[in-house]
Amino acid sequence: AQKITQTQPGMFVQEKEAVTLDCTYDTSDQSYGLFWYKQPSSGEMIFLIYQGSYDEQNATEGRYSLNFQKARKSANLVISASQLGDSAMYFCAMSPGWNTDKLIFGTGTRLQVFP
Amino acid sequence: GAGVSQSPRYKVAKRGQDVALRCDPISGHVSLFWYQQALGQGPEFLTYFQNEAQLDKSGLPSDRFFAERPEGSVSTLKIQRTQQEDSAVYLCASSLGTRTGGESPLHFGNGTRLTVT
Numbered sequence: 001a002q003k004i005t006q007t008q009p010g011m012f013v014q015e016k017e018a019v020t021l022d023c024t025y026d027t028s029d030q031s032y033g034l035f036w037y038k039q040p041s042s043g044e045m046i047f048l049i050y051q052g053s054y055d056e057q058n059a060t061e062g063r064y065s066l067n068f069q070k071a072r073k074s075a076n077l078v079i080s081a082s083q084l085g086d087s088a089m090y091f092c093a094m095s096p097g098w099n100t101d102k103l104i105f106g107t108g109t110r111l112q113v114f115p
Numbered sequence: 116g117a118g119v120s121q122s123p124r125y126k127v128a129k130r131g132q133d134v135a136l137r138c139d140p141i142s143g144h145v146s147l148f149w150y151q152q153a154l155g156q157g158p159e160f161l162t163y164f165q166n167e168a169q170l171d172k173s174g175l176p177s178d179r180f181f182a183e184r185p186e187g188s189v190s191t192l193k194i195q196r197t198q199q200e201d202s203a204v205y206l207c208a209s210s211l212g213t214r215t216g217g218e219s220p221l222h223f224g225n226g227t228r229l230t231v232t
Contacts, residue, residue, distance in 0.1 A: 004157075035220065043204060044118075045158070045223035091157050102148070102171065103221065105157030 002027045002096045004106035011111050013082045020067070021077045021109045023092030029053075033095040034075040035103065036066065040088040048090075051075060082113045117141075119224035121207050127230045128197045136192045136227045140209030148221065149182055149192050150206040158206055164190060165213055197231045204228050 003026045013019035025034065036048040051059045051066045059066045067076040079086055089110050093103040120139040128134050140147050146165055150158035151174075160174040166187040175182070179197075184190040194201055204226040212219035 037223075043206075043226045043228075045206065045208070045221075047220040047222065050220060093157075102160040102163060102174070103158075105159070107155070107157050 002029075002094065002104055004092050004094050004104055006092055006106035006109050008109045009107075011109055013079075013111065013113055015084060015113055015115050016081055018078060018080045019082055019111065021079070021090050021092075021111065023075045023077065023106060025073050025075060025092075025094050027073075027094065027096050029096045034066070034068070035093040035095070036064070036075075036077045037091045037093060037105075038086075038088045039091060039108070045091070049077070079111075084113050084115065087111060087113045119207055119209055119222050121205075121224035121227050123227060124225065125228050125230075127232060130198060130231055131196050133193065133195045134197055134229065136194075136205050136207075136229070138190045138192070138207030138209075138224060140188060140190070140207070141211075141222055142188075144209035144211050144222070145213055146210040146219075147184055147190050148208045148210075149190070150208065151176075152204040152206055152226070154203070161192070161205075194229075197229075199231050202229055202231045 005024045032053045034051045037045045039045050049061045049064045051068045063080045065078045089108045091108045092106045122137045148163050149161040152158040162182045163171040164184040179195045181193045206226045208221040208223045210219045210221050
């Protein structure tokens with residue numbers, strides 16, 4: 001079964017520190033994509049970062065990086081230098097297979113950044 | 116507009132009423148998706164359009180749910196005879212290409228929060 005697991009319902013981090021949000025996935029497909037989205041209280045899902053299953057290097061986008069460990073089927077999000085505005089829900093998602101566009105989401109992690 | 120626009124932002128319906136939720140995708144975006152997000156959960160796929168063609172409706176929970184995108188831009192999600200279990204946030208997303216990836220990620224709207232009483 002194709003599934004995304006996020007085991008941390010909530011995380012706290014102090015401003016300017018780094019934080020890692022965990023994500024593991026399950027798929028039998030060889031080709032797939034992994035995504036992280038941020039959902040602030042306004043409700044909009046904001047795309048953060050993408051990792052393709054065949055990408056050998058970990059993806060980075062500004063303060064966001066994706067720690068991709070294919071053998072472990074993990075795709076953890078690392079946020080460096082946390083800011084108060086980073087407080088939000090974070091969802092890991094997978095797009096399985098070659099010909100599917102639907103995303104499978106995890107249950108999310110609520111991150112709270114404190115001063 | 117610059118982003119995906121959904122209306123109404125909030126909808127309260129009495130059980131048994133029909134509702135219609137609207138989505139205006141980003142101009143030029145080929146792909147359009149509807150997701151349902153229950154409280155405290157991640158979004159769950161409902162249906163997918165490529166232009167006006169509904170290519171996948173495997174996530175629609177029952178035949179009370181119907182979606183259309185007749186001219187390949189604006190889409191409407193209709194729920195007939197609403198039930199309490201339909202209460203959720205309904206998210207619309209669009210993407211430029213036909214394959215979701217880093218170069219064509221999904222862009223989501225703010226969602227419509229549906230409450231069925």
